[in-house]
């Protein structure tokens with residue numbers, strides 16, 4: 001089964017050390033490693049004179065869909081809950097997310113968006129209608145899941161709740177309009193609800209009655225979702241027509257609205273080329289700020305199948321080859337960005353439109369969700385931490401192309417930052433990567449060249465390789481951040497790190513690693529995987545640093 005068909009229907013083992021002389025700390029670390037590290041087998045060159053572009057904070061975005069346990073149980077616990085909350089919103093999640101400086105927060109879907117009427121989530125909660133949730137009939141539901149808001153949407157969480165959540169966490173709202181089952185007029189009136197000045201329109205009055213007199217000033221609007229699949233099963237030409245109709249003459253209340261088109265599924269360049277060509281026939285490229293790309297890492301079969309269900313693996317129990325297969329899929333992001341960008345440039349010659357990777361992450365088979373109401377819920381291990389770091393580094397290296405991105409999804413669904421059920425709550429390894437990497441935001445990405453030995457593994461009895469080290473560097477004044485993932489399961493990579501065109505004054509950092517590559521956090525053991533500070537000894541240029549196997553590292557390099 002193909003994805004399109006589906007849609008239509010640490011306890012860290014320690015850090016390493018900087019400098020050329022090995023201290024006892026390093027010897028201790030090396031003695032823990034399964035194999036001996038090769039000496040300086042890797043070179044990292046950071047070219048401070050070759051800026052790529054400013055890393056948009058919007059890249060650090062999240063995704064909140066009315067799906068399984070994301071909204072109900074994850075974020076929304078209700079105003080009368082004993083679970084600590086801020087007006088019904090889970091407080092522990094707000095506090096933790098805020099710390100990571102979230103970028104765009106996308107809502108209400110996903111596929112759910114094209115079935116959602118925003119009016120259902122407005123007005124007194126007791127009077128809000130109940131409707132069948134888009135995901136009710138999904139084949140992936142765990143056994144014996146009872147009926148509830150996850151199957152029959154109760155609309156207790158609506159637009160004003162989502163926008164309050166954004167305000168409380170510091171995230172920037174990004175709302176996906178319903179293009180498949182509502183009209184353009186309904187979309188305009190949703191914009192009115194969010195943005196029209198107090199007292200000017202009936203939707204503004206409804207907003208005031210919901211407790212929010214002043215406009216929310218929502219800038220980012222998605223025009224449908226996966227319009228090639230659950231969002232209407234359109235051809236690119238049909239969708240281009242709909243896109244023009246939806247984006248023409250939207251009331252803007254003095255703001256420059258940023259519209260995002262529903263882009264391709266992975267490598268579907270045909271969708272991108274044909275949509276851009278059709279849109280440009282009416283010179284409508286100016287009505288688009290971003291072009292959405294979705295890319296999930298899911299197929300760990302090593303080429304045995306492309307079946308959407310058969311190809312998936314388990315989130316917790318995986319052999320070594322599945323580790324490499326999944327991370328290799330994530331590494332495809334690099335070529336996906338380049339390929340779509342090049343096709344967009346054939347028509348959008350000055351590259352006015354940015355890429356918005358508004359769904360990315362790992363997708364495993366069901367079975368590790370923390371509650372049976374959490375459709376598509378899964379655990380997040382060290383493998384997911386690597387996937388997150390590798391992907392964020394890829395976005396940084398394409399800072400001039402990627403305007404925003406959203407990992408799927410925030411809590412209790414796919415590659416989440418949090419798991420939550422009733423009063424239980426834990427941060428995942430993926431959360432820690434977002435936290436470690438946050439300081440890249442607004443910094444200038446600079447060209448970083450990494451050469452290191454590839455990692456070898458057996459892929460269906462055939463030898464295969466993937467690049468072991470992946471990373472990016474950014475500069476903000478004299479503060480440089482270098483982040484690196486080492487995907488190799490057995491070998492540390494001792495690297496010479498040269499910062500070209502600058503002198504190093506001081507270095508510190510943090511590292512996420514675990515003695516067991518399957519390590520993850522649970523409600524019973526919520527701090528099993530956590531970053532550790534890195535000890536720094538000798539400062540010189542080039543630095544020497546040994547990246548532990550299966551780890552994510554951030555080095556904070558202070559320049560003179």
Ligand code: AHR
Pocket residue numbers: 007065109110111112225226359408409414
């Ligand atoms: O994130 C889960 C689903 O995956 C989204 O609803 C949809 O857009 C995608 O196919």
